[in-house]
Amino acid sequence: MTETIDFKDLFIELGLDPADHSGNLACPFCGKKSFTPYRDNGVARCHACAWSGNAINLYAQVKGVDTKEAFADLVALYNAKAIKLKPKTRKEAVEQLASDLDFLAWVRLHFAFFKSERMGAAHYQKKSGYSRSHFTKVLNGQFDKVSRKAWNEIVLFLRQAINVGQLKKDMGMKAAYWKGRIKADALLRESVSRFL
Numbered sequence: 330m331t332e333t334i335d336f337k338d339l340f341i342e343l344g345l346d347p348a349d350h351s352g353n354l355a356c357p358f359c360g361k362k363s364f365t366p367y368r369d370n371g372v373a374r375c376h377a378c379a380w381s382g383n384a385i386n387l388y389a390q391v392k393g394v395d396t397k398e399a400f401a402d403l404v405a406l407y408n409a410k411a412i413k414l415k416p417k418t419r420k421e422a423v424e425q426l427a428s429d430l431d432f433l434a435w436v437r438l439h440f441a442f443f444k445s446e447r448m449g450a451a452h453y454q455k456k457s458g459y460s461r462s463h464f465t466k467v468l469n470g471q472f473d474k475v476s477r478k479a480w481n482e483i484v485l486f487l488r489q490a491i492n493v494g495q496l497k498k499d500m501g502m503k504a505a506y507w508k509g510r511i512k513a514d515a516l517l518r519e520s521v522s523r524f525l
């Protein structure tokens with residue numbers, strides 16, 4: 330249990346915005362003000378991108394380290410007695426995996442929707458630092474084909490890079506909306522010259 334670590338406290342420690350929005354924090358993964366810490370079980374959950382985890386998971390993912398290292402850092406930061414490493418329950422692991430798979434389906438849709446060199450899968454694969462083979466397996470949801478570390482790192486990278494909420498909005502929109510988007514988005518604006 331990590332109940333003695335306050336998520337707001339940890340946000341400050343991690344250089345994240347700790348501002349309270351009626352009991353929620355701004356989610357470090359999707360940016361929405363939907364990150365809710367639950368005091369009774371030491372777990373937090375984002376209602377927008379469905380991220381869930383405890384203080385150790387949060388620290389590990391934001392810092393890009395594994396949970397062992399995160400645990401060691403947190404022990405150093407806080408009173409060692411305050412932290413016990415509680416592994417995820419099977420139910421939590423299933424929920425996280427289901428959320429990842431749902432997210433990845435949207436990412437594939439994103440790549441299909443924005444088929445361009447600078448917004449395509451190859452661009453993000455290079456930025457992720459992972460090989461094409463690893464990246465593609467994760468993108469296709471083949472969690473049995475890659476290590477948990479590669480899975481977590483690539484999914485986290487994509488969660489930070491790809492705005493699924495925006496995509497969901499884009500897909501239901503009409504021309505007037507797109508006119509506004511083209512005006513506001515430099516990359517889209519640049520591409521207009523090809524249509525002259």
Ligand SMILES: [Zn+2]
Nearest residue numbers: 356359375378
């Ligand atoms: Zn979120």
